[in-house]
Amino acid sequence: MNKENIRLRVNKRDYQLEIAPNRLLLDVLRQDLGLTGSKRGCDDSSCGACTVLVDGEPQMACLMLAVSYQDCEITTIEGIACEGQLEPLQRAFCDEGGAQCGYCTPGMILTARHLLAHNPRPTDQEINEALSGNLCRCTGYVQIIASVRKAIELLEKQESGVAAAGQGG
Amino acid sequence: MSLPSFEVVRPRTLEGALEELERHGPDAQMIAGGTDLVPSLKQGLFSPRVLVDLKGVRELDFIRFDREAGLELGALTTITRLAQSPVVAEYFPVLQAAAKTVASPLLRNMGTLGGNLCLDTRCLYYNQSAFWRESLGYCLKKEGTVCHVAPGSSVCWAVFSGDTAPALMTLAATVRLASPRGEREIPLRELYVNDGWVRLTKRHDEILTAVRIPLSSAGWKGTYKKLRIRNSIDYPLAGVAVAMRWASDGVCQDVRIALTAVNPAPRLVEAAARLKGKRYDPSLVDEVAHEAIRTAKPLRTSASTMEYRRHMVRVFVRRALNEVWANGPHC
Ligand SMILES: Cc1cc2nc3c(=O)[nH]c(=O)nc-3n(C[C@H](O)[C@H](O)[C@H](O)COP(=O)(O)OP(=O)(O)OC[C@H]3O[C@@H](n4cnc5c(N)ncnc54)[C@H](O)[C@@H]3O)c2cc1C
Ligand code: FES
Ligand code: FES
Numbered sequence: 001m002n003k004e005n006i007r008l009r010v011n012k013r014d015y016q017l018e019i020a021p022n023r024l025l026l027d028v029l030r031q032d033l034g035l036t037g038s039k040r041g042c043d044d045s046s047c048g049a050c051t052v053l054v055d056g057e058p059q060m061a062c063l064m065l066a067v068s069y070q071d072c073e074i075t076t077i078e079g080i081a082c083e084g085q086l087e088p089l090q091r092a093f094c095d096e097g098g099a100q101c102g103y104c105t106p107g108m109i110l111t112a113r114h115l116l117a118h119n120p121r122p123t124d125q126e127i128n129e130a131l132s133g134n135l136c137r138c139t140g141y142v143q144i145i146a147s148v149r150k151a152i153e154l155l156e157k158q159e160s161g162v163a164a165a166g167q168g169g
Numbered sequence: 170m171s172l173p174s175f176e177v178v179r180p181r182t183l184e185g186a187l188e189e190l191e192r193h194g195p196d197a198q199m200i201a202g203g204t205d206l207v208p209s210l211k212q213g214l215f216s217p218r219v220l221v222d223l224k225g226v227r228e229l230d231f232i233r234f235d236r237e238a239g240l241e242l243g244a245l246t247t248i249t250r251l252a253q254s255p256v257v258a259e260y261f262p263v264l265q266a267a268a269k270t271v272a273s274p275l276l277r278n279m280g281t282l283g284g285n286l287c288l289d290t291r292c293l294y295y296n297q298s299a300f301w302r303e304s305l306g307y308c309l310k311k312e313g314t315v316c317h318v319a320p321g322s323s324v325c326w327a328v329f330s331g332d333t334a335p336a337l338m339t340l341a342a343t344v345r346l347a348s349p350r351g352e353r354e355i356p357l358r359e360l361y362v363n364d365g366w367v368r369l370t371k372r373h374d375e376i377l378t379a380v381r382i383p384l385s386s387a388g389w390k391g392t393y394k395k396l397r398i399r400n401s402i403d404y405p406l407a408g409v410a411v412a413m414r415w416a417s418d419g420v421c422q423d424v425r426i427a428l429t430a431v432n433p434a435p436r437l438v439e440a441a442a443r444l445k446g447k448r449y450d451p452s453l454v455d456e457v458a459h460e461a462i463r464t465a466k467p468l469r470t471s472a473s474t475m476e477y478r479r480h481m482v483r484v485f486v487r488r489a490l491n492e493v494w495a496n497g498p499h500c
Contacts, residue, residue, distance in 0.1 A: 045276070054278075
């Protein structure tokens, strides 16, 4: 099979790669770019462990042909911490026990990030629905919901901090 | 699991996509969101030499509502966009209800309407790895000679398991098909063949470009009921769509009921006609719900039993009609 020269934009960095057209984005991320945060859980497109953000929207990298996503902005779990600081969702998952084995966590966090970007104050039902494509075999989901709630709190604090700073200045 | 070898071509226009399909003939297969096709490729169910990736054909991604022509949905509209469309929610509630149940939020972000309507039929003996299928001597749908759910049958009983098709059928939707030979528009129900192997009347080189819902279906009340083990992710084990229009006195002027996941094709329930011109009456609803079972022929194509699926068709028809009609005026 002929390889193709492609350009991928991942976590705001551009990569030039030579890959076969039947390579899945999940494998390219993990094997070629060394970004092993995205996991292969089921490989039959049901668990969400391979979730990445495509132009901000959570999608499954185990279903994506890498050559078909050259025009997109891809974000993996490695791309959300800012200047060495954990993102509020990451912080909250640590604090609330939202991660046990951690296999589902990158997908959970990316999906939750999309939810909070569009709906900063979701109800529990809305959180449940948004995360219903991401399976967890460890936590029983209770701590995951608690983590998302905690992240909302952290984000609100951050915002009011910024607002207060803004007023002060 | 790894994918077989293929090339991927990425046309930017409908014309370009049609040219690719013509150039590669039977070696080519279309891919949109890939949520149905990629798992099947992993299982070795298809071995195309070329994948024609439709995702770049942006002209097929639109939702247009015209007060004369009705609603037009481009084939590349994702299920998420469909479920979130205010026009769909306001005028075609049965379609919104069905779209919201498709797979999971992640899969709805990827899956398209065109792919949802052209979904391959599914069966316990078909959607398995090559190793699994080989150990059973394959099946009628793929490489074998025997249908394991109905040995002796000359047709394949794999079920059509899409959720939006029954909803669109209750709204009398049509689909537009484009090929190098030109364009044609057919009622959605004529897209399907009740044989899990033949599946579609669409030819190999025809692209489903759009779905049209006539204005006369706008404003019909409707709902969708779906049987699945988990409340997310799972394909339907049975699905019932109901859409109805009543007069201001609550008399049913027109109604359609469609079933999915219980036959190789989505099907309209003829017994729905008995409700026309009638006022809400629970016993009449029961009668039609009972009759609907005749339109459902589920076999052992899934992990659930056919008795349960058939029973739930009756329960869902009753529930859906009650929900839609009992809340009508003067009832
Ligand atoms: C775990 C899982 C659960 C699922 N659950 C459900 C469910 O509950 N309900 C449901 O309805 N679906 C379900 N699906 C299937 C799927 O996600 C959706 O049906 C989706 O809308 C399919 O669209 P797609 O664009 O991804 O299709 P693709 O995989 O890209 O294509 C599907 C088929 O249609 C053909 N095709 C695609 N677009 C066109 C076009 N424009 N013209 C002609 N042919 C075309 C392709 O060649 C292919 O044969 C599930 C899938 C998975 C993996
Ligand atoms: S690995 Fe992609 S959904 Fe499970
Ligand atoms: S923490 Fe183990 S799968 Fe979720």
